[in-house]
Amino acid sequence: xxFIFDSDSWQEIYGSIRKNKIRTVITIIGVLWGIFLLxxxxxxxxxxxxxxxxxxxxxATNSVFVWTQSTDTPFKGYQKGRxxxxxxxxxxxxxxEYSDEIKFLxxxxxxxxxxxxxxxxxxxxxSGDYPVLDKIxxxxxxxxxxxxxxxxxxxxxxxxxxxxxxxxxFDKGEEAIGQYIKINAINYKVVxxxxxxxxxxxxxxxxxxxxxxxxKVYNTGNKVDWMxxxxxxxVDIEQMESDIILTLKSLHKVHPDDKRAFGSFNLGTQIDKxxxxxxxxxxxTWFVGIxxxxxxxxxxxxxxxxxxxxxxxxxGIRRAIGATPASIRQQIILESVFLTTxxxxxxxxxxxxxxxxxDAAFGQGPDAALVNPTVNxxxxxxxxxxxxxxxxxxxxxxxxxxxxxxxxxxxREE
Amino acid sequence: xxxxxxLHKSYPIGKDSLHVLKGLDLHIKxxxxxxxxxxxxxxxxxxxxxxxxxxxxxEGKYYLNGQLIKDLNEKKAAILRNKFLGFxxxxxxxxxxxxxxxxxxxxxxxxxxxxxxxxKIALEYLEKVxxxxxxxxxxxxxxxxxxxxxxxxxxxxxxxxVVLADEPTGALDSTTTDSVMDLLKEINDEGMTxxxxxxxxxxxxxxxxxxxxRDGVIISDKLTQQAKAV
Ligand SMILES: Nc1ncnc2c1ncn2[C@@H]1O[C@H](COP(=O)(O)OP(=O)(O)OP(=O)(O)O)[C@@H](O)[C@H]1O
Ligand SMILES: [Mg+2]
Numbered sequence: 001x002x003f004i005f006d007s008d009s010w011q012e013i014y015g016s017i018r019k020n021k022i023r024t025v026i027t028i029i030g031v032l033w034g035i036f037l038l039x040x041x042x043x044x045x046x047x048x049x050x051x052x053x054x055x056x057x058x059x060a061t062n063s064v065f066v067w068t069q070s071t072d073t074p075f076k077g078y079q080k081g082r083x084x085x086x087x088x089x090x091x092x093x094x095x096x097e098y099s100d101e102i103k104f105l106x107x108x109x110x111x112x113x114x115x116x117x118x119x120x121x122x123x124x125x126x127s128g129d130y131p132v133l134d135k136i137x138x139x140x141x142x143x144x145x146x147x148x149x150x151x152x153x154x155x156x157x158x159x160x161x162x163x164x165x166x167x168x169x170f171d172k173g174e175e176a177i178g179q180y181i182k183i184n185a186i187n188y189k190v191v192x193x194x195x196x197x198x199x200x201x202x203x204x205x206x207x208x209x210x211x212x213x214x215x216k217v218y219n220t221g222n223k224v225d226w227m228x229x230x231x232x233x234x235v236d237i238e239q240m241e242s243d244i245i246l247t248l249k250s251l252h253k254v255h256p257d258d259k260r261a262f263g264s265f266n267l268g269t270q271i272d273k274x275x276x277x278x279x280x281x282x283x284x285t286w287f288v289g290i291x292x293x294x295x296x297x298x299x300x301x302x303x304x305x306x307x308x309x310x311x312x313x314x315x316g317i318r319r320a321i322g323a324t325p326a327s328i329r330q331q332i333i334l335e336s337v338f339l340t341t342x343x344x345x346x347x348x349x350x351x352x353x354x355x356x357x358x359d360a361a362f363g364q365g366p367d368a369a370l371v372n373p374t375v376n377x378x379x380x381x382x383x384x385x386x387x388x389x390x391x392x393x394x395x396x397x398x399x400x401x402x403x404x405x406x407x408x409x410x411x412r413e414e
Numbered sequence: 415x416x417x418x419x420x421l422h423k424s425y426p427i428g429k430d431s432l433h434v435l436k437g438l439d440l441h442i443k444x445x446x447x448x449x450x451x452x453x454x455x456x457x458x459x460x461x462x463x464x465x466x467x468x469x470x471x472x473e474g475k476y477y478l479n480g481q482l483i484k485d486l487n488e489k490k491a492a493i494l495r496n497k498f499l500g501f502x503x504x505x506x507x508x509x510x511x512x513x514x515x516x517x518x519x520x521x522x523x524x525x526x527x528x529x530x531x532x533x534k535i536a537l538e539y540l541e542k543v544x545x546x547x548x549x550x551x552x553x554x555x556x557x558x559x560x561x562x563x564x565x566x567x568x569x570x571x572x573x574x575x576v577v578l579a580d581e582p583t584g585a586l587d588s589t590t591t592d593s594v595m596d597l598l599k600e601i602n603d604e605g606m607t608x609x610x611x612x613x614x615x616x617x618x619x620x621x622x623x624x625x626x627x628r629d630g631v632i633i634s635d636k637l638t639q640q641a642k643a644v
Contacts, residue, residue, distance in 0.1 A: 007529065008523055008529055011529070015511055015512060016511075018511065019510075019511040313507075314509055317507045317508075317509060318509075318520070318524070319488075319492060319495075320466070320468060320495065320501050320507070321495070321496065321501065321520060321521040321524065321568065321572075322492055322493070322495050322496025322497075322521050322524040322525065322572070323492060323524045324488070324489045324492040324493065324524070325488045325489060325492070326489065327524060403488070406468070406469060406470075407468045407488075407491075408463050408468040408469040411468065411503075411507070
């Protein structure tokens with residue numbers, strides 16, 4: 001290993017590189033292109049992935065929405081076309097039966113009402129919710145707080161409104177928290193104002209009020225409009241979806257094969273499809289990048305082989321004056337490794353600059369196609385290590401060729 | 415220094431083989447200045463290459479500095495060459511992208527000597543061959559005679575026991591030939607064994623012993639006037 005740190009080895013490499021400028025440039029370009037492609041493609045793929053992640057934003061993506069429609073099969077004496085509603089007791093049953101699978105469950109009741117503050121008014125959605133909603137879709141609170149357990153228990157007449165609603169109903173600069181607005185002619189105290197969320201927004205501009213308050217004010221009894229269920233980690237969300245619906249069917253005396261009675265939307269499955277596409281793209285990127293890289297390294301090996309053949313005579317001279325085969329081999333391998341390393345570093349630098357430029361051109365603003373296109377340092381290091389290993393291995397071939405001929409045969413070469 | 419007994423060498427040519435050296439016996443003692451003469455194809459270079467460990471022989475015995483040369487691997491051969499032998503070729507064989515000084519210093523590099531020291535020694539040897547001022551020139555900036563003197567400096571720089579020269583004056587005119595021969599004589603006077611191949615009688619006459627080859631056998635082996643003069 002001493003020869004690596006020997007300034008003479010480098011002197012020799014410098015000499016041979018200077019002598020073979022064209023081949024040096026060509027080989028460097030070969031590998032540079034490979035690692036450049038790898039970096040840029042991986043970065044772009046990552047950027048796209050980040051873009052999607054941003055699109056999903058603060059929403060717990062492993063969620064299912066469930067609501068009721070009407071039956072399409074007669075069952076247990078009921079006609080088909082029967083309409084029915086989810087109830088609070090359904091919620092309790094699901095919570096206890098699926099305590100392992102369900103992470104969050106939010107029953108919801110919603111309506112539309114006129115909201116009034118002073119002389120301003122506008123129609124908005126009003127939603128009766130539990131505090132857990134904030135865990136399923138994180139609310140960006142600009143002022144105040146979201147609903148809490150206490151609000152539920154005390155049937156508090158409090159509401160959390162959106163920034164846009166605030167702008168509609170309040171004067172500019174006016175303090176909203178602590179003020180009252182009328183919803184359906186009943187006064188509610190504003191306890192929070194939330195900003196627009198990143199990515200998926202389930203509700204749009206909605207006045208959130210406690211679930212219990214909603215029940216009382218709108219007299220919904222034990223009925224539930226619909227619910228959002230977030231699965232615990234590592235739960236097969238499709239399985240959970242069909243199990244839950246089956247349980248609900250038996251609770252509501254619906255035929256097990258009824259296709260219409262319950263509606264559901266599985267966000268997790270939809271996102272899995274996208275993620276699958278992204279994984280596919282990353283795989284493709286790796287494939288293309290590595291194939292190019294290997295091609296580049298082979299180009300280095302090939303060109304080294306050619307130059308070794310061109311340099312047969314020189315190698316013969318060196319051997320005549322005392323170069324051992326090992327020293328010749330070291331020299332050629334070191335040259336190969338040096339070339340691949342330099343090329344690799346240049347490739348990473350260029351690739352990085354391109355990513356930087358892409359980020360500047362397409363990665364800014366809320367609607368950016370690519371968000372933060374980056375490549376992991378460990379990935380780069382692995383690619384780099386692979387490159388150097390390949391460089392060494394490929395260098396072995398010309399190195400071997402250089403030493404198998406007898407020195408006299410090398411010298412005779414013209 | 416060099417002792418050869420019943421040396422045979424054949425080159426395979428297709429299915430046949432060409433018998434080039436047919437049982438040579440030769441003993442060269444330390445400090446001798448020997449020239450080999452013979453017509454083209456008589457096997458002179460073949461002999462010198464075997465002596466120089468650049469090639470292997472088929473039969474017979476070869477002792478270099480008392481050591482029997484047999485089944486030598488390339489690594490050992492390289493070390494022996496570096497230690498005992500210095501080569502001068504007809505076509506100079508300098509490395510084209512290295513300066514005269516670097517060329518002379520190269521054998522010392524393979525000896526493992528540090529850069530500073532070897533450049534210093536190399537410069538001393540360039541001075542010895544009268545080319546100190548040309549140290550930083552590339553080979554293609556030198557005349558034939560100068561190149562050959564650089565090559566001789568390179569052959570000498572490791573202080574070998576034997577200098578082997580295959581037609582060192584073959585590519586030179588008569589004046590430069592003389593300067594090269596003077597140089598070889600000088601190093602022989604310092605005690606080094608010198609072994610040259612030549613076509614030219616005048617060159618051979620300046621050595622101390624002439625061995626004549628024909629068709630792979632030695633036909634005469636005589637001391638010259640030079641030797642008797644000493
Ligand atoms: N590598 C080889 N393969 C086959 N034949 C060879 C090889 N080297 C030399 N020969 C043959 O061996 C014979 C002796 O060659 P050698 O080079 O020793 O001659 P030489 O005496 O040095 O001649 P010259 O004065 O022309 O240099 C020649 O007939 C030559 O063709
Ligand atoms: Mg010859």
